[in-house]
Amino acid sequence: MKILVINCGSSSIKYQLFDMEDESVLASGLVEKIGSDSAIIKHQVPDKDEKVVTGEILDHRAGLNRVLALLMSKEDGVIQSAEEVKAVGHRVVHGGEYFSGSVIITSEVRQAIRKTIDLAPLHNPPNLLGIDAAQNQLPHAVHVAVFDTAFHQTMPEYAYMYPLPRVLYYKHKIRRYGFHGTSHKYVSLRAADFLQRPLEELKIVSCHIGNGASITAIQNGKSVDTSMGMTPLEGLMMGTRCGDIDPAIVPYVIAKEELTLAEVKSMMNKHSGLLGVSGLSGDMREVTEAMFNGDTAAKLAIDMYVYRLKKMIGAYIAAMNGIDVLVFTAGVGENASLIRQRVCEGLTFFGIELDKEKNAERSKEERRISREDSKVEVLVIPTNEELMIARETKALVESF
Numbered sequence: 001m002k003i004l005v006i007n008c009g010s011s012s013i014k015y016q017l018f019d020m021e022d023e024s025v026l027a028s029g030l031v032e033k034i035g036s037d038s039a040i041i042k043h044q045v046p047d048k049d050e051k052v053v054t055g056e057i058l059d060h061r062a063g064l065n066r067v068l069a070l071l072m073s074k075e076d077g078v079i080q081s082a083e084e085v086k087a088v089g090h091r092v093v094h095g096g097e098y099f100s101g102s103v104i105i106t107s108e109v110r111q112a113i114r115k116t117i118d119l120a121p122l123h124n125p126p127n128l129l130g131i132d133a134a135q136n137q138l139p140h141a142v143h144v145a146v147f148d149t150a151f152h153q154t155m156p157e158y159a160y161m162y163p164l165p166r167v168l169y170y171k172h173k174i175r176r177y178g179f180h181g182t183s184h185k186y187v188s189l190r191a192a193d194f195l196q197r198p199l200e201e202l203k204i205v206s207c208h209i210g211n212g213a214s215i216t217a218i219q220n221g222k223s224v225d226t227s228m229g230m231t232p233l234e235g236l237m238m239g240t241r242c243g244d245i246d247p248a249i250v251p252y253v254i255a256k257e258e259l260t261l262a263e264v265k266s267m268m269n270k271h272s273g274l275l276g277v278s279g280l281s282g283d284m285r286e287v288t289e290a291m292f293n294g295d296t297a298a299k300l301a302i303d304m305y306v307y308r309l310k311k312m313i314g315a316y317i318a319a320m321n322g323i324d325v326l327v328f329t330a331g332v333g334e335n336a337s338l339i340r341q342r343v344c345e346g347l348t349f350f351g352i353e354l355d356k357e358k359n360a361e362r363s364k365e366e367r368r369i370s371r372e373d374s375k376v377e378v379l380v381i382p383t384n385e386e387l388m389i390a391r392e393t394k395a396l397v398e399s400f
């Protein structure tokens, strides 16, 4: 069964086509700068050179059309006809309280996703555009929505409610939802498999630290708390997002700097975090390099990033009254050995003992980086949200 996975951003489409017989990737790629006359498609077929095409792509429908044409083309094609794609799995960021698992997309499902637009104005509209475009171009396929929020629907009420007047929850659904659930779920399943231990017996703290970053406490295979909230702005310090700050700063900055609310929102989402503190970049590679070159602002940014992550791991251990496994994943978690080392150095109290040599090894594999005698297993697990979406899609198609 061939399954196409798509992840639509406001001006981009990421895609992967899987052959689910052996879960192999037949092709993958990215369409960027949709809405312009200089859009870029980067299309990769395993063992072939990447194909880069530029040109006008005015909307998601046109973008998807071009992707399908590439998938079926003579030189770079991997399928003969669009009918070969049996199902399409869509990443949908916000499912509100409507969805605690993946679903086949019906008109009711689209309606519910539309109702959560207010809660995720940056993410859900492009996700819906992607669904529309794909249903239009691939009408014979089964379309499935896989939500970032679904895995976290098991959080207890005392973890997801904010200490605000409760009426705001009843009127506007203001509560914590959490994100990156597909990734946290995937790495928790992989961790149990890697350790050959039942997931139900493990207390896992999973750190998804990429551009966006979140941490989740997973007990009995279920999310019991997570650091992102009503939106993906809460929690850890990120590449360009501030994470937790005193909410009183918002009206104060508006008054002092004569900014609009929209400008402050943009500041907190796009100009804060590593970028805001270092003044250089939101990319951990660039900030680390600057720190090694003696840049004091870059050093402060990294000190803050590590300190805040370490404190949050402590909180998530407390949430479960223990920890068996600490998992690092996503761009920073998978690659930045320095960050892993500095975070773990401050957690020895909990029985977390890193093997410095194993931690420093460069690898794309799932691996243990804790010492043999460490009470807590520390693992690096490369995330694979696309594969997880493909698996959830296949399971739904088969039960259909």
Ligand SMILES: Nc1ncnc2c1ncn2[C@@H]1O[C@H](COP(=O)(O)OP(=O)(O)O)[C@@H](O)[C@H]1O
Pocket (backbone or CB within 6 Å): 209, 210, 211, 212, 239, 282, 283, 284, 285, 330, 331, 332, 335, 336
């Ligand atoms: N070798 C590396 N060392 C340190 N950080 C890295 C490395 N490679 C990637 N990163 C970090 O990972 C981030 C991207 O993470 P990723 O999980 O791919 O993000 P997203 O899916 O949100 O775009 C980059 O911005 C960078 O900060």
Ligand SMILES: CC(=O)OP(=O)(O)O
Pocket (backbone or CB within 6 Å): 093, 148, 179, 180, 210, 211, 212, 213, 232
């Ligand atoms: C929800 C979210 O923050 O996603 P990303 O990390 O892809 O920005």
Ligand SMILES: [Mg+2]
Pocket (backbone or CB within 6 Å): 210, 211, 212
């Ligand atoms: Mg990501």
